[in-house]
Amino acid sequence: MAKVLVVTSGKGGVGKTTSTAALGAALAQTGKNVVVVDFDVGLRNLDLVMGAERRVVFDLINVVQGDAKLAQALIRDKRVETLSILPASQTRDKDALTPEGVARVIEELREKFDWVICDSPAGIERGAQLAMYHADQAVVVTNPEVSSVRDSDRIIGMLDSTTERAKKGEKIDKHLLLTRYDPARAARGEMLRTEDVLEILSIPLLGIIPESEEVLRASNLGMPVTLSNPTSAPSRAYFEAVRRLEGETLDVSVPTERKGLFDWLFKRSVA
Amino acid sequence: MSFLTSLFGRKTSAPIARDRLQILLAHERAGEGQSELIAKLQEEILEVIKRHISVDQDKVQIKMDRGAGVSMLEIDIEVPEAKPAAKTA
Numbered sequence: 001m002a003k004v005l006v007v008t009s010g011k012g013g014v015g016k017t018t019s020t021a022a023l024g025a026a027l028a029q030t031g032k033n034v035v036v037v038d039f040d041v042g043l044r045n046l047d048l049v050m051g052a053e054r055r056v057v058f059d060l061i062n063v064v065q066g067d068a069k070l071a072q073a074l075i076r077d078k079r080v081e082t083l084s085i086l087p088a089s090q091t092r093d094k095d096a097l098t099p100e101g102v103a104r105v106i107e108e109l110r111e112k113f114d115w116v117i118c119d120s121p122a123g124i125e126r127g128a129q130l131a132m133y134h135a136d137q138a139v140v141v142t143n144p145e146v147s148s149v150r151d152s153d154r155i156i157g158m159l160d161s162t163t164e165r166a167k168k169g170e171k172i173d174k175h176l177l178l179t180r181y182d183p184a185r186a187a188r189g190e191m192l193r194t195e196d197v198l199e200i201l202s203i204p205l206l207g208i209i210p211e212s213e214e215v216l217r218a219s220n221l222g223m224p225v226t227l228s229n230p231t232s233a234p235s236r237a238y239f240e241a242v243r244r245l246e247g248e249t250l251d252v253s254v255p256t257e258r259k260g261l262f263d264w265l266f267k268r269s270v271a
Numbered sequence: 272m273s274f275l276t277s278l279f280g281r282k283t284s285a286p287i288a289r290d291r292l293q294i295l296l297a298h299e300r301a302g303e304g305q306s307e308l309i310a311k312l313q314e315e316i317l318e319v320i321k322r323h324i325s326v327d328q329d330k331v332q333i334k335m336d337r338g339a340g341v342s343m344l345e346i347d348i349e350v351p352e353a354k355p356a357a358k359t360a
Contacts, residue, residue, distance in 0.1 A: 146288050153296050189283025196289040200296060 010151030012122030051222025064101030207241030
């Protein structure tokens with residue numbers, strides 16, 4: 001039974017695309033058949049973050065409008081063979097996405113994959129609504145920062161009211177993914193703590209992704225962080241998050257980098 | 272670090288962020304009709320006042336303060352003085 005997951009946030013720049021790539025890759029690395037779908041029409045970036053930007057021929061809109069077959073538009077990842085990407089269109093208008101067309105594509109993807117992960121555009125308008133409409137589950141990506149938490153609250157409200165499941169009176173499973181978290185600053189009272197965000201948003205915690213240099217390095221390389229450095233702190237957090245998505249119950253911790261003396265000395269000398 | 276911050280008397284900012292969010296979201300969740308309600312109140316109150324005196328739109332100030340327990344809508348209307356009767360020399 002395929003699961004459709006939307007990665008959403010309301011606010012831009014909090015790590016939706018990074019998290020879509022990392023969660024998708026992590027699930028695929030454990031042998032699941034995964035497709036990541038970019039819904040950010042006009043500002044596609046998932047292809048770039050995943051290192052597939054030079055292989056895009058057809059996109060989601062071509063498939064929605066019937067100009068290309070789904071199989072023609074899907075790009076198979078070169079590193080993990082069970083991972084595919086369906087890119088967004090760079091040139092077309094977001095109005096080219098029709099609800100019926102999206103429904104048809106999602107239905108077809110459900111037949112082919114175990115996980116369909118939809119990378120939502122920022123905002124709360126049409127694109128974001130279409131990305132979440134068919135979701136069975138949602139990952140709400142939030143930074144420990146006031147504007148991000150507020151926007152996440154709006155998005156949670158929308159997930160409970162405007163999705164297909166909500167309209168049928170069914171529940172949509174929502175998970176909080178706290179990204180760019182700095183445990184040291186939170187401990188000093190300079191950053192909202194995990195408990196604060198959880199208390200305010202009151203949805204279950206999927207994981208805490210610590211702020212890390214590895215995330216930028218991964219996007220520079222065009223690799224999901226779980227592939228570029230699987231043992232790094234953010235990668236371990238994403239792998240744990242994926243196990244929770246699969247239904248495992250694990251205590252949530254904030255992974256930290258295992259730094260050697262050499263790293264420590266080197267960092268000092270550069271700083 | 273914490274003894275340093277207490278030494279210099281600088282409060283940590285995260286608890287402030289949490290409190291601001293809690294108050295704000297309590298209001299936002301109460302319904303999106305809230306902002307409409309304020310607009311409607313404003314419109315109707317002005318209507319009543321205009322029935323009796325002429326009010327210059329620029330002389331009307333509306334302020335809103337959303338608090339944790341109670342919100343305050345403040346409508347400040349400058350009522351023109353009744354024109355003194357024309358003096359006859």
